[in-house]
Amino acid sequence: MIEIVSESKCIQCNLCVSVCPTNVFDKVEGDIPVIARQSDCQTCFMCELYCPVDALYVSPNSEGSDLVEEELLEENGLLGSYREKIGWGPGRTPITRHPLMLEGRN
Amino acid sequence: MIMSESMQSSVGISLTADVLIIGGGPAGTWAALSAANEGVKVVLADKGYCGSSGATAPSGTGVWYIQPDAEARLEAKMSRYELGGQLAENAWMNRVLDKAYERMHHLAELGYPFPLDGSGKSVVRGLQGPEYMKLMRKLVLKAGVKILDHSPALELLADEHGVGGARGVRTQTGENWEVRAGAVVIATGGCAFLSKALGCNVLTGDGYLLAAEAGAEMSGMEFSNAYAISPSFASITKTAYYRYASFYYEDGSIVEGAGSQRGRSVIARNLLQGRQVFARLDQAPEEIRPRLRVGQTNFFLPFDRLGIDPFRDMFPVTLRLEGTVRGTGGIHIVNEDCGTAVPGLYAAGDAATRELICGGFTGGGSHNAAWAMSSGSFSGKGAASYAKSLGTRSSERALKGLSTSQLTRQETSTGGKTGDIVEAVKAEVHPYDRNLFRTEQGLVSSLERLDQLWKEVRATPITLDNRAYKFREAAAMTATARWMYRSARFRTETRGMHKRVDYPSLDGSQRHRLISGGLDEVSVRTEEVSKEVVLA
Known part of the structure; x- marks a missing residue:
């Protein structure tokens, strides 16, 4: 489930509020969005993928809330790691163009 | 049929259109594009966000995309025909294969970043959901379609001539919305009963209820018990890679007969007895592992985050219900436009029955993806021409809400x-x-x-x-x-x-469809499957 909206990274664009299919976030005037309905999170990772500054972290645990520390995630290169893999963001190539996509039937 | 209290007084957004699409996944967006292409006014309302909502957006999916070569097509049709209990129909498989093929090439032309071959030509391959649905949203907006995000429909509107719109709420503002339209396409997906299968918690059968309240029927609802293999700690229900898995008990001994294709029941029986089953993708040859990582990026996401190497480490698995999302039952289709028995009401994608192309057994994501493209296209076009045929008087209709609950x-x-x-x-x-x-x-x-x-x-x-x-x-x-x-x-x-x-x-005398319907009283009847045999 969604665990972190990083205060230091978030630029208050509120894209996560828009793209979340289950309406988990609430926009806050003059502040970063809040995780208002965490139990509605379906662990689909879409918010994280759309965040332009890698300020969000979705824990893979879909069954309950995990205690995670932003510093540790940062250290382990996990913030924004999915977006990087998908190849979204400036200077990146979408993974759909990966040469290995030409092989096999995946 | 109980008519609900008027919501008229509290309408926040009130729109008129020729075609209203409910649901903004692949089927809904193709329906919107196809309707807009007919020159009519289209509104699309999604319960979540068109572009991220539904089973496709967070996933990678193969597509039932087969070269128009007689032998290849026959093989493709036959591959699931017996598994599906001989309930698919040749004519429907043909038109879906044709339309999906055409749509995949459209996607390449419209900018989907397929991989490039040595000469720089794009090669049509399976689709990555985030990229696919981001593009579909862009195309829908470019076509002039009005999108209402975070706008679940609560009830259809109808008069004695048929369906004429819908009403709902906007979850981020609390306002109501109302769209009056000549025709409505239901593209709300299937029902996975909030099992947390990837992207599926928005798929709660909403469209079935809307359709049934208008008097439409369902078909093949017995084919609704698809269960996906998933790590017990995560939402990733991508079963395809488990073909490379061995299944173990905690002590490392093999679970006899367990498998992803035919051995899922064995896994279920063990789980029922309280015996945890573990998987390890140790059958995947070393040389294809990098390709697997590219093909389904999200499959590896939970493992990478938890420091598990699924090729080397055992991890606990469960079976998550995917209901009719990967089942094949859904709204009964009565004509080639994907129309229902109710005038003005159409169904597309997983909201509609997919028995027509895969009978009682899904071919996995690829059949559903092809069906979404094609049924979306058929229904959008059909709904547009129906709306046009109504002429200008449609705005004067006295419509009432159909919700069963007040x-x-x-x-x-x-x-x-x-x-x-x-x-x-x-x-x-x-x-x-x-x-x-x-x-x-x-x-x-x-x-x-x-x-x-x-x-x-x-x-x-x-x-x-x-x-x-x-x-x-x-x-x-x-x-x-x-x-x-x-x-x-x-x-x-x-x-x-x-x-x-x-x-x-299997009982040879039951090779027919089951059509179900009704709300207070549920009834089931049989309907003949087209006699045409696939084997030519």
């Missing part, structure tokens, strides 16, 4: 009941010994409780606020479970994915 501005205790109803439905449809392994006794006792639950649902007025759709989801799941189990009881044989423990073999 929708009211007054405070009610609905909110408190939602969770209980959801849990009660889950308790009937999630357990493997009820839904995967079906018996007369189990179905009868589940139906008794579900019928009782429906009485409670329909007697509960719904307060029109931004949580109102949650109760409608609970109502839709209740109704869906009842069509499923009534149909499952009717089919006293094992065919496709429908397994009856008390009738373990």
Whole structure:
């Protein structure tokens, strides 16, 4: 489930509020969005993928809330790691163009 | 049919259109593009966000994309024909294969970043959901379609001539919305009963309920017990890679007979007995592992985050219900435009039955992806021409809301009941010994409780606020479970994915469709499958 909206990274664009299919976030005037309905999170990772500054972290645990520390995630290169893999963001190539996509039937 | 209290006074957004599409996944967006292409005015309302909502957006998916070569097409059609219990239809498979092929090439032309071959030419391959749905949203907007995000529909609007729009709430503002339209396409996806299968928690059968309230029927609802293999700690229900898995008990001994294709029942039986099953993708040859990582990026995401190497480490698995999302039942289609029995009402994607192309057994994501593109295209075009045929008088129609439960501005205790109803439905449809392994006794006792639950649902007025759709989801799941189990009881044989423990073999005399419908009284009837045989 969604665990972190990083205060230091978030630029208050509120894209996560828009793209979340289950309406988990609430926009806050003059502040970063809040995780208002965490139990509605379906662990689909879409918010994280759309965040332009890698300020969000979705824990893979879909069954309950995990205690995670932003510093540790940062250290382990996990913030924004999915977006990087998908190849979204400036200077990146979408993974759909990966040469290995030409092989096999995946 | 009970007409609900007028919502007129509280309308925040009121629009008129020729075609209203409910649902903004692949089927809904193709329907929107196809309708707009006919030069009509289109509005698309999504419960979540068109572009991220639904089963496709967070996933990678293969597509039933087959070169137009007679031999290749025949092979493709035959590959699932027997598994599906001979319920697919040749003519439908042909037109879906044609349309999906055409649409995949459109996607390449429209900018989907397919991989490039040595000469820089793009090569059509499976689709990555985030990229695919981001592009579809862009194309829909470019086509002039008005998108209402975070706007679940609560009820259809109709008069004696048929369906003429819908109403709902906007979850981020609490306003109501109303769209009057000559035709409505339901593209709300299937029903996975809030099992947390990837991207599926928005898929609660909402469109089935809307359609049934208008008088449409369902088809193949007995084919509704797809379960996906998933790590027990995560939402990633990408079963395809488990073909490379071995299954173990905690002590490392092999679970005999367990497998992803035919051995899923063995996994289920162990889990039922409280024996945890573990998987390890140790059958994947070393050289294809990098390709697997590229093909389904999200499959590896939970493992990478938890420091698990799924090729080397054992991890606990579970089976998550995907219901009719990967089942094949859905709204009954009565013509080539994907029209329902109700004038002005169309169905596309997983909201519609997919028996026409894969019978009672899904071919996995690829059939559904091809079906979404093609049924979206057929229904969008069909709905547009129907709306055009109505002419200008359609705006003067006296439309009424069709919700079974009363929708009211007054405070009610609905909110408190939602969770209980959801849990009660889950308790009937999630357990493997009820839904995967079906018996007369189990179905009868589940139906008794579900019928009782429906009485409670329909007697509960719904307060029109931004949580109102949650109760409608609970109502839709209740109704869906009842069509499923009534149909499952009717089919006293094992065919496709429908397994009856008390009738373990296929019965040649039951090669027909089961059409179910009704809300207070659920009925099931048989309908002939086209006599045309695929084997040419």
